[in-house]
Amino acid sequence: MHEVTIDNVSYAYGSHQVLRDITLTAEAGDFICLLGPSGCGKSTLLRLLAGLSLPTSGSITLDGAAISGPGLDRGVVFQDYSLFPWMTAGQNIVLALEQAFPGKSRGEYREAAVGYLELVGLGGASEKLPGQMSGGMRQRAAIARAFAINSPVLLMDEPFGALDAITRAKLQDLLLQLWQQKEGERKTVFFVTHDVEEAILLANRIVVLGLNPGTIKGVFEVDLPRPRIRQELYLRDSFLGLRDRLVTLLHENILSELDEGRIVRSEGDSI
Ligand SMILES: Nc1ncnc2c1ncn2[C@@H]1O[C@H](COP(=O)(O)OP(=O)(O)OP(=O)(O)O)[C@@H](O)[C@H]1O
Ligand SMILES: [Mg+2]
Incomplete structure (x- = not known):
């Protein structure tokens, strides 16, 4: 449960x-x-x-x-999620693994950490500090960390x-x-x-x-079937129908805010 x-x-x-x-x-x-x-x-x-x-x-x-x-x-990957900046990507994940699964050897943690980094395409970045990585790489390392603790x-x-x-x-x-x-x-x-x-x-x-x-x-x-294949999904009427309903609802939200003056439309804004 x-x-x-x-x-x-x-x-x-x-x-x-x-x-x-x-x-x-x-x-x-x-x-x-x-x-x-x-x-x-x-x-x-x-x-x-x-x-x-x-x-x-x-x-x-x-x-x-x-x-x-x-x-x-609960594993978290947040919008502004940052890794510990003084630790390499690998060390960040080792720390998470040590907390989640205590009692293993240093070598086991290291190996597992590299495995999770490989999963997100960062196999070669294990020794990099967050400051030496791009925003996307940092985000991927944060995702690897969330996957690693297997919450x-x-x-x-x-x-x-x-x-x-x-x-x-x-x-x-x-x-x-x-x-x-x-x-x-x-x-x-x-x-x-x-x-x-x-x-x-x-x-x-x-x-x-x-x-x-x-x-x-x-x-x-x-209720679209899984596994969901992107290219197939985009051709399905039920996908297109749901997309339209969602986009309409999201726009209604924004338009009613505009009507009530909560959002001020500035020149050049397109909604
Ligand atoms: N620490 C804070 N102190 C005061 N107000 C805050 C704080 N954090 C968020 N808010 C306000 O709460 C509201 C909701 O913020 P929140 O970050 O949850 O929105 P969001 O839906 O995640 O937006 P976005 O899609 O831009 O990420 C906003 O009006 C924001 O200004
Ligand atoms: Mg937000």
């Missing part, structure tokens, strides 16, 4: 109400993608799931136990947002491959993205959040 229950959760930064009445259950092995306009509270919700902040009201539980802080049962829950905040299209596609496939491996051992994933097609490719369920305050605007089941 790795069931995550978000029950009537609200969150405010001081007087700024960001999330309101979010209720959502992720069953064990669910792959949930969160979509929504910038500032609607997606990262905030992930921080709550990670235990980095606590809800202002409502509760979040993992297999019935309240989430009260960070834990090795039952994965929290990913736009993990592929800064990557080039080819690396992004490779990592999407890798993530799906890792997630699909064994049906009974699937990780429960919360994945934030701005990319509607990425959400459909990956998710079981897509949750669209609105803005001011962040409430759930819609929940969409994605």
Whole structure:
């Protein structure tokens, strides 16, 4: 079991109400993608799931136990996720492995760390410090680190947002491959993205959040067969139909904000 229950959760930064009445259950092995306009509270919700902040009201539980802080049962890859800058990519992963699986030899940790780096195409970068790597490489190392601890829950905040299209596609496939491996051992994933097609490719369920305050605007089941092959998916009517519905809902969100004067359209803006 790795069931995550978000029950009537609200969150405010001081007087700024960001999330309101979010209720959502992720069953064990669910792959949930969160979509929504910038500032609607997606990262905030992930921080709550990670235990980095606590809800202002409502509760979040993992297999019935309240989430009260960070834990090795939840691997995180965040938008601004940084590795420890004084450690090489390899050392960062060794440290995570030591914490998650104590009692192994130094050599075993090193070997495993290189294996995870190879998985994300960084086999040769194990000795590099984060400062010596590109943004995309750092992000891939952070993903390798999350995979390495093999936690039952994965929290990913736009993990592929800064990557080039080819690396992004490779990592999407890798993530799906890792997630699909064994049906009974699937990780429960919360994945934030701005990319509607990425959400459909990956998710079981897509949750669209609105803005001011962040409430759930819609929940969409994605019942496209797996494994999902990108080229085949793009030809399916059900894919195209869902993409249209999601894009429309996201635009409605933005347009209603414009109508209410919350977003000021500046000259040259195109929405
Ligand atoms: N530490 C903070 N203190 C005060 N306000 C914050 C803080 N972090 C975020 N906010 C505000 O909370 C709201 C939601 O922010 P959040 O980062 O969760 O949005 P998001 O949906 O992840 O946006 P994006 O798509 O741009 O990443 C924003 O209005 C933001 O300004
Ligand atoms: Mg964010």
